[in-house]
Amino acid sequence: MKNAAIIERSMQHVWHPCTQMKRHESLPLVPIARAEGVWLYDYEGRRYLDGVSSWWVNLFGHGHPHIKAALVAQLDQLDHVMLAGFTHEPVVKLSEKLGQLTGLGHAFYASDGASATEIALKMSAHYWRNTGRPEKCRFVGLAGGYHGETVGALAVTDIALFREAYAPLVRLAAIVPSPDARAAQPGESAADTATRAADALEVWLQQHHASTAALIIEPLVQCAAGMAMHDASYLRRARALCSRYDVHLVVDEIATGFGRTGTMFAHQQAGIRPDFICLSKGLTGGTLPLSAVLTTDTVYRAFYDDDTARGFLHSHSYTGNPLACRAALATLELFEQQDVLARNETLARTLTAAFAPLTAHARIKNARQLGMIWAWDVATDLPDFPSRFHQHAMAHGVLLRPIGNTIYAMPPYVMNEETAQHLARGALAALNATLADTPESTDGRR
Ligand SMILES: *Cc1c(COP(=O)(O)O)cnc(C)c1O
Numbered sequence: 001m002k003n004a005a006i007i008e009r010s011m012q013h014v015w016h017p018c019t020q021m022k023r024h025e026s027l028p029l030v031p032i033a034r035a036e037g038v039w040l041y042d043y044e045g046r047r048y049l050d051g052v053s054s055w056w057v058n059l060f061g062h063g064h065p066h067i068k069a070a071l072v073a074q075l076d077q078l079d080h081v082m083l084a085g086f087t088h089e090p091v092v093k094l095s096e097k098l099g100q101l102t103g104l105g106h107a108f109y110a111s112d113g114a115s116a117t118e119i120a121l122k123m124s125a126h127y128w129r130n131t132g133r134p135e136k137c138r139f140v141g142l143a144g145g146y147h148g149e150t151v152g153a154l155a156v157t158d159i160a161l162f163r164e165a166y167a168p169l170v171r172l173a174a175i176v177p178s179p180d181a182r183a184a185q186p187g188e189s190a191a192d193t194a195t196r197a198a199d200a201l202e203v204w205l206q207q208h209h210a211s212t213a214a215l216i217i218e219p220l221v222q223c224a225a226g227m228a229m230h231d232a233s234y235l236r237r238a239r240a241l242c243s244r245y246d247v248h249l250v251v252d253e254i255a256t257g258f259g260r261t262g263t264m265f266a267h268q269q270a271g272i273r274p275d276f277i278c279l280s281k282g283l284t285g286g287t288l289p290l291s292a293v294l295t296t297d298t299v300y301r302a303f304y305d306d307d308t309a310r311g312f313l314h315s316h317s318y319t320g321n322p323l324a325c326r327a328a329l330a331t332l333e334l335f336e337q338q339d340v341l342a343r344n345e346t347l348a349r350t351l352t353a354a355f356a357p358l359t360a361h362a363r364i365k366n367a368r369q370l371g372m373i374w375a376w377d378v379a380t381d382l383p384d385f386p387s388r389f390h391q392h393a394m395a396h397g398v399l400l401r402p403i404g405n406t407i408y409a410m411p412p413y414v415m416n417e418e419t420a421q422h423l424a425r426g427a428l429a430a431l432n433a434t435l436a437d438t439p440e441s442t443d444g445r446r
Contacts, residue, residue: 058285070333071323071330079323094325104276109292109320110291110292110316139156140208143176145222147278156173176201179231201237219256224255276293283331290327347420351372354424358427382434393430
């Protein structure tokens with residue numbers, strides 16, 4: 001099969017996510033036939049380095065033999081069974097391991113990040129109801145926060161473009177200032193900016209804690225906001241304030257979890273213990289959809305009762321799917337077998353060095369890095385900068401999709417010197433080609 005044929009059929013019958021479909025009249029879909037390691041291959045043999053880990057889900061490259069073998073073995077054993085009234089070894093083992101890794105020993109499962117957000121919000125509000133404080137049913141989140149796009153999750157997702165059309169459907173959460181280090185005033189450090197944002201949170205909680213169930217935050221990096229990074233001190237202040245005002249702290253580690261920020265989970269860099277952790281994306285190494293919400297004994301016990309209605313009556317058909325749980329276990333085994341976090345530290349230095357010419361580019365501002373995430377803001381008024389850059393990057397064999405004027409890289413953990421150079425050279429070449437585009441030129445849009 002050729003690229004053009006599959007593109008044509010996709011345009012006829014597939015409705016693609018997060019996309020104005022008409023755009024694909026001028027900007028063709030990229031059909032991917034297979035993937036291996038950091039490479040995606042189209043139907044005509046062209047390859048692209050997966051610089052965004054396929055929307056932040058892939059950790060150890062595509063088709064990792066260990067995860068593949070575990071999935072095949074699991075398929076021979078048990079494909080799926082409902083988790084209400086039933087249990088199985090993959091879900092038990094995974095829950096034990098996640099408990100050990102996070103200190104939160106009760107795991108509830110779904111299949112995507114937005115559902116994990118909704119589960120955490122529902123559990124939090126239901127906890128307060130079960131403990132005699134039903135008025136604590138509102139939520140607070142950070143400016144620019146992203147927690148998924150279902151109607152419930154949109155309540156705490158502060159991205160206007162994603163929310164506007166559905167405003168009448170959404171019960172909006174309150175939004176407090178982001179500790180984004182880029183908001184620093186002259187002379188201010190990242191820690192000062194975090195303190196200013198934490199002060200605003202404190203003022204808000206003083207006034208509204210009685211009606212607030214939980215604060216939800218993306219720890220250290222607000223990824224969808226354009227890799228907005230903040231100082232860990234914000235998380236310590238947020239934890240202390242939530243404890244003082246009896247408000248749950250939900251950390252959404254869907255993008256930041258599993259080593260992405262340098263530690264297994266981002267909130268661990270602040271030395272805090274949240275009340276809920278949302279996980280997904282890298283949980284299965286990028287192979288199968290799975291999400292989990294972890295919580296404390298205190299929350300769990302508030303639901304444990306003779307009364308059915310005090311239980312957490314939430315489910316998805318595929319809750320705790322054995323194949324997905326087995327893929328997650330194989331992923332965690334890779335972290336145990338290899339010293340992934342230490343190896344990533346070395347790898348990150350290689351990538352940072354490779355990116356040096358891009359970082360030094362005259363049009364780049366706010367170059368930043370944490371763990372295996374790099375981001376650069378581009379000074380440009382070019383309309384369609386993200387799609388133009390994306391097209392030029394693809395022409396250089398690199399998959400990168402800027403968010404607004406922010407270029408970022410979030411590659412799998414199996415890069416090396418050679419692929420780092422390919423990625424960095426492709427990014428720089430794409431930037432120069434994009435900046436050489438005139439607003440009217442269409443070659444950037446193929
Ligand atoms: C991607 C993401 C989500 C949503 O996950 P989906 O699986 O896309 O629903 C939620 N929170 C954060 C921080 C994310 O990055």
